[in-house]
Each structure stands twice: as structure tokens, then as C-alpha cells.
Amino acid sequence: MTYQTQVAIIGAGPAGLSAALEVAKQGGKVMVFDENDRAGGQLFKQIHKFFGSGHHGAGVRGIRLGQQLLEQCIQSGVEICLSTVVFGIFPGNELGIVKDGRSHTVKADKILIAAGAGEKPLAFPGWDLPGVMGAGAAQTMVNINRVRPGNRILTIGSGNVGLVVSYQLLQAGASVAGIVEGLPKINGYAVHANKLMRQGVPVYLSHTVIEARGDGQVEEAVIAEVGPGFVPIEGTEQTLSVDTICLAVGLTPSVELPRMAELAMVHLPKMGGYIPLHDSHMRSSNPDIYVAGDVAGIEEASTAMEEGKLAGVSMAEALGLVSAQRARELAGEIEERIGELRIGSHGDARRMAKEEIVRGYEAWLAKQK
Ligand SMILES: Cc1cc2nc3c(=O)[nH]c(=O)nc-3n(C[C@H](O)[C@H](O)[C@H](O)COP(=O)(O)OP(=O)(O)OC[C@H]3O[C@@H](n4cnc5c(N)ncnc54)[C@H](O)[C@@H]3O)c2cc1C
Known part of the structure; x- marks a missing residue:
């Protein structure tokens, strides 16, 4: 079977769900795919109260943050397909998925890879x-x-x-x-x-x-x-x-799908390893594919949510669901909140690494001209 959607999102973690909500708020049709039988990504394992700022759920248990996001997505009409593995990204914006032992195709106008990270071995x-x-x-x-x-x-x-x-x-x-x-x-x-x-x-x-x-x-x-x-x-x-x-010696971005989609990458050990280059609004070297959350550099759930929102606004604008001016306003608010998260010695290092990724993207873009 072939499914058709405006936006297909790989990963129902904080980044994927936040992006889905943002697109759905603008009236877009969104499908989210996750291999687990519960949505929320890492959040559903996190029974502890979150650290971070009050704006970003500090003091609330990760599992509760995940439930809140999921409820908002469902109320906004996001279609969430669980126990579904995305096994490939193919030319023409097609995803290959496996659900209930059968493979299907998903055709999307825009794709967000929010596949999270894996653990480093020792x-x-x-x-x-x-x-x-x-x-x-x-x-x-x-x-x-x-x-x-x-x-x-x-x-x-x-x-x-x-x-x-x-x-x-x-x-x-x-x-x-x-x-x-x-x-x-x-x-x-x-x-x-x-x-x-x-x-x-x-x-x-x-x-x-x-x-x-x-x-x-x-x-x-x-x-x-x-x-x-x-x-x-x-x-x-x-x-x-x-x-x-x-x-517990570090996480590395899950870049199997970005590699399959031949996205331009950079190796940045301080962000966990290979990262898909992306612009400041999370668009990768393929203009129809976006990245957000740990796959775009290891940070925290709060940053993953904000990056997901940024990708959501960016995709909604590219699809004509929101005007360029409104998208700029929304992105500006999100970027301000991301700035609040990237402070202190750890935060500064992440901010600089992110700037390096965006510079790498711009250099890559200039070479294509
Ligand atoms: C032990 C621990 C404690 C943490 N505590 C905090 C904390 O207190 N505060 C904080 O801000 N952050 C915390 N974090 C970090 C936070 O959990 C992550 O930064 C955040 O979950 C990243 O979100 P994400 O959406 O990018 O990825 P994830 O949450 O990892 O979600 C990605 C989802 O994509 C799915 N997926 C991947 N590939 C495919 C595929 N091919 N097909 C289908 N599905 C796929 C995965 O199964 C997963 O469900 C903690 C992390 C850990 C491990």
C-alpha cells in the first residue's frame, strides 16, 4: 500500500512530536512513524524530574512531558503509526516502512528525520x-x-x-x-x-x-x-x-537514514559523531529533508523539542501553510528559547558546535552554485 502525506516524520520522540504538532497547528497533514509500541522516544523511559529551565518542563517527569506532547498531537489530528520501522528513504521523497510484517511506501512532500541517537560502546x-x-x-x-x-x-x-x-x-x-x-x-x-x-x-x-x-x-x-x-x-x-x-560513555546520532538519503555530513566529536549539515532552520542538504533533535547533534530533550518546532515551522512555510512573515516571527521566538538553553560551559560548547554545522551547510551550499 502507498500512503500519501504532506509531512512524514521518522521518530516520535520529543523532536518528532514537537515538529508534528507545529505542522498540524498550521493545518498540515502529518504522519509520524516510530518503531516502538509507545510514542515519546527517550521520554517514556525517564521517570525522573527533568533538569533545565522552567520554560522547558524542568521539575516535570520526562514520561509526563511525553504524554502531554502526545495528547496535544492526537488532539491536533497528527497520525501516529507505532510499531512501524522506517527502513529506507528513496528518491522522490519515498519512505519504505514495515508494519505488521508487511512493507508499504509513504510519499511525502517533506520529510523530517528525528531518529534520535544510539549508545557508544567501550x-x-x-x-x-x-x-x-x-x-x-x-x-x-x-x-x-x-x-x-x-x-x-x-x-x-x-x-x-x-x-x-x-x-x-x-x-x-x-x-x-x-x-x-x-x-x-x-x-x-x-x-x-x-x-x-x-x-x-x-x-x-x-x-x-x-x-x-x-x-x-x-x-x-x-x-x-x-x-x-x-x-x-x-x-x-x-x-x-x-x-x-x-x-554511559556517550551517545552518537542515528545517521543511518541520513546516510541513505545521501545528506551532506560533518564529523563533530563534541556533538556525538557524524551530523547531517543543516541550515539554521533545520533543513538539510536535500531541500525536502529536515533533521532535528539528537540526530542533528546530541543535546537534551528540551533542545530536541525546540529544534523540532523550528523544523515544523520551516516545513509549514515551505509547504505554503504559513506566510514567510509569520514563519519568521515563530522561528524568532523558538530561536530565543533555544538560546536560553545553550548557555553555561556545556551550552556554549553546543552553541558553537551548532554554528559550525550551519557554517558547514553554507559552505556546502556555496559549492553547489
Ligand atoms: C538516561 C537519560 C536521561 C536523560 N535525562 C534528560 C533530562 O533530564 N532532561 C533532558 O532535557 N534530556 C534528558 N535526556 C536526553 C533526551 O532524552 C534526548 O536528548 C531526547 O530524547 C532526544 O529526542 P529525539 O526526539 O531527538 O530522540 P529520541 O527521544 O531518541 O526519539 C527518537 C525516536 O525515533 C525512533 N526511531 C529511530 N529510528 C527509527 C526508524 N528507522 N524507524 C522508526 N522509528 C525510529 C526511536 O525508536 C525513538 O523512539 C536524557 C537521556 C537519557 C538517555
Whole structure:
């Protein structure tokens, strides 16, 4: 079967749903596709109260933010197709989808890729033992499937993902043997780290994991202090008795579909890896394809929502659903809110990286002329 829509959105996370809502508000026909059986992307795993600014749901649980967005989309007539995998983007703005074991085609005037991110791995002897997993995988097990991945956890990485997931594993009844961080300081927000430290969880700064040991599954982790260049210092090894090692060493944008669509890319390690070049309103090197959220550079749900709105306004304008002047006004308001999110040392770095992506897009565009 072939479906026809004005806007097709891949990913029902905060970026995809926010974009869908914006287009629907302007009267556009939108279809959103997500491989999961629930909408909300990462938000549905996040039972903690969000950090960030009051404008962006700080203090509200991620799961609640996802529900609010979903309800607004449904009320606005957005069609959300769950348990549906988008397996390809083909010339002529066609998507290949699989639903209920059958493949179908979707033809769209505009496409938004809001496919999120995947977890980065970390290789060390024993990393392939059962019990070594991504922190996001552990979060899915515990918060979605209600399965505790293990009883004694070691987390590698003290960014917000590592800290939040470790705390949620504690809440689920596991003990956390420690947080291991290569840097000499905690990488995530103090509010998350303090909650763990109050529960007696040790934080091993300037340390790394050097080996996982066990007979058929993780039974021990060996950690060591690191010197310059993150090289383990001999003689500082410690062995911890754990059955699960959660890797929270960063996310990388899910760029399989952007690659298939042959979008121009840039490699920016500080934003997670390869990122599709895009203009300041989220349009990629293919004028009919837009990107938003983690796929356009790893940030946070609040930024993903604002970028989704920006892409939504941009697509609505390109489709003639909203005047250029109104689109400029709406985009200006969104950009102001994004500016509020990209402050502080982490925020400044993200703002500069985003500017680099837009400059890369402009350079790419100039070469095409
Ligand atoms: C543990 C953890 C805690 C966090 N805490 C916070 C926080 O407190 N505050 C905050 O602001 N941010 C937080 N974040 C970050 C935030 O969750 C992400 O930045 C945000 O979800 C990104 O939104 P997105 O829409 O780009 O992607 P996602 O939320 O990842 O949504 C993408 C969706 O696309 C689907 N998809 C991908 N490819 C396909 C395909 N081919 N076919 C169909 N569907 C597809 C995915 O399954 C997913 O549902 C946290 C993240 C983690 C992992």
C-alpha cells in the first residue's frame, strides 16, 4: 500500500512530536512513524524530574512531558503509526516502512528525520560478557520492561545519563558499586551526583574500567586510575564484585537514514559523531529533508523539542501553510528559547558546535552554485 502525506516524520520522540504538532497547528497533514509500541522516544523511559529551565518542563517527569506532547498531537489530528520501522528513504521523497510484517511506501512532500541517537560502546577485555550493557539498555529494562538487569552495578561514565540511570537502578533495588569517570571531575549535574553520593555510592574520578571477568557472565570488574592520555597507571588496579557493567560513555546520532538519503555530513566529536549539515532552520542538504533533535547533534530533550518546532515551522512555510512573515516571527521566538538553553560551559560548547554545522551547510551550499 502507498500512503500519501504532506509531512512524514521518522521518530516520535520529543523532536518528532514537537515538529508534528507545529505542522498540524498550521493545518498540515502529518504522519509520524516510530518503531516502538509507545510514542515519546527517550521520554517514556525517564521517570525522573527533568533538569533545565522552567520554560522547558524542568521539575516535570520526562514520561509526563511525553504524554502531554502526545495528547496535544492526537488532539491536533497528527497520525501516529507505532510499531512501524522506517527502513529506507528513496528518491522522490519515498519512505519504505514495515508494519505488521508487511512493507508499504509513504510519499511525502517533506520529510523530517528525528531518529534520535544510539549508545557508544567501550571495548575492553571481557566487554562481550553477558552483563556488560549500555546504560540506556539498562534503563529500558528497568523502566519499561520492569526487569532489573542485575543486583550489583558498576557504571562507567558520570554524565547525566550514567548518573540518572544509576539512581534509577538503586530505586529498583540494585546496589551501585560505583561510578567510574575518566575525567578528574563529575561530568553531569551536581543534583544527580549528590543523590547518589548521599546513598553512599562511591565515585572513582580519573579512573577507567580495564577488564570484566567472569565465567559466562560478569562477576568482577577491574578498574584502575588513569594518567595523562587516559592511560591506566600500573599498580592502581582494584577489583570490584559486580554482575552488571553499565556503559554511559556517550551517545552518537542515528545517521543511518541520513546516510541513505545521501545528506551532506560533518564529523563533530563534541556533538556525538557524524551530523547531517543543516541550515539554521533545520533543513538539510536535500531541500525536502529536515533533521532535528539528537540526530542533528546530541543535546537534551528540551533542545530536541525546540529544534523540532523550528523544523515544523520551516516545513509549514515551505509547504505554503504559513506566510514567510509569520514563519519568521515563530522561528524568532523558538530561536530565543533555544538560546536560553545553550548557555553555561556545556551550552556554549553546543552553541558553537551548532554554528559550525550551519557554517558547514553554507559552505556546502556555496559549492553547489
Ligand atoms: C538516561 C537519560 C536521561 C536523560 N535525562 C534528560 C533530562 O533530564 N532532561 C533532558 O532535557 N534530556 C534528558 N535526556 C536526553 C533526551 O532524552 C534526548 O536528548 C531526547 O530524547 C532526544 O529526542 P529525539 O526526539 O531527538 O530522540 P529520541 O527521544 O531518541 O526519539 C527518537 C525516536 O525515533 C525512533 N526511531 C529511530 N529510528 C527509527 C526508524 N528507522 N524507524 C522508526 N522509528 C525510529 C526511536 O525508536 C525513538 O523512539 C536524557 C537521556 C537519557 C538517555
